[in-house]
Amino acid sequence: MPYDPHGLDDDDDRGAKGDGDGQQRRFSDFDCPDCAANNPYDDKFGDGDEVRCYYCGQLFRAQVSDGGKLRLKEV
Ligand SMILES: [Zn+2]
Structure with a gap:
């Protein structure tokens, strides 16, 4: 079996693996960008929803x- 020096670089495209749903992904909690508190969200939220930090x-x-990564913008 020949040694492949590029074998370890194969996974460049797999950053979003496991997220599955992409932009349709729903989240059950978030970390507040302002105060870093973790906020559990029983109702789940997704793209376009508004969420409030319970702490601050x-x-x-x-x-x-598209890759299912969450960003939070202050409203
Ligand atoms: Zn906060």
Whole structure:
């Protein structure tokens, strides 16, 4: 079996693996960008939803990328 020096670089495209749903992904919690508190969200939220930090009261709008990655923007 020949040694393949590029074998370890194969997984460049797999950053989103396991996320599955991409932009349709739903989240059950988030870490507040302002105060770093973890906020569990029983109702689940996704792209375009607004979520409020229970600790500092800041409101954020969720933006989910095609790869299923969550970003929060202050409203
Ligand atoms: Zn907060």
